[in-house]
Amino acid sequence: MKTEVTFGGVTVQPGEIGFGSLIDVELKDGTVVKLPIIVMNGAEDGPKFVVSGAVHGSELIGAEVVRRVLREKVDPKKLKGLVVGIPISNPLGFQAGNRSAPQDGLFPVINRPGDSGGSITQRMGAAVWDQVTSKMDLRIDIHGNMRPCTAFCLCSLHDPKTRDMNEKMGRATGLTVVYSPPTGTLEGMGGARAEGIKAVYSVSLELIAAGKVTEVSGDLGTRAVLNVMKLWSMIEGEIEKQPEEYVWGPGWVQNAGRIKVNRGGILHFTKDPGEFIKGGETVAKTYNPYGDIVEEIKFPHDGYIRAWAAAHQAVNTGSSIAYITHDE
């Protein structure tokens, strides 16, 4: 028997949608900042799903995907289960247009227990975990990169409790899946490896031009979320393919972390994200202010660049310049 639910101060009946806030925090002048949530309580029983955007405050495309899914695409009268949408998971970073909040230099950790007595952002993260994520069955967290970049889904296979379903969800998104190797660099994404933490099946989406609301990214992200909801039988319909031009590589590639530069200067890219690269090929050149090439950056193995790391192409010694994948 389907019952009402209460999240963020709002009680929502079966087949209805409601709007609330998970926590109030205050800035130095007393200005109250809220953490808005959209609660859709399906008419029938089913899985509990949280979809979040803008954990990195500059990546506003997640807020648009949450809006499309909950305000345009899904009808609560036809939904099986519960969806909690968190359009802006990092309101302070979002205000500033930054990845992290200027107040404490952090972004909220929402996929594992936070610190309800910590800094302003840590308290927001704890509110998301305690009130929402820890009560859910599955989650999708939506991010994005700055152009030039590709769209993809990050899928953690570290945790034996969640790996099989994470893989199914990743494949259902229809995007190229970047999966973590056994000892990869997606630490923390699984969130449930420590004993006693609830396992929540989880993938992250990485969309294109994260700071802009574009049709392409809105469309890719919305289709990915709806596909995962179809996989879990929360809504009716066939899982849809993503447009071919946005699916790259073999569709399933291993995360290989980042590449860094040794010299400072201005970076010129010589390869495109999503383009196959042989090990040893030059992917970028760094110029000094006099116009001399001071470094040619070689790719470490066969694989792909999924996104260039720097929105700004001036780099220091040790700057990360690209997120890369390994071709097996």
Ligand SMILES: [Zn+2]
């Ligand atoms: Zn991000």
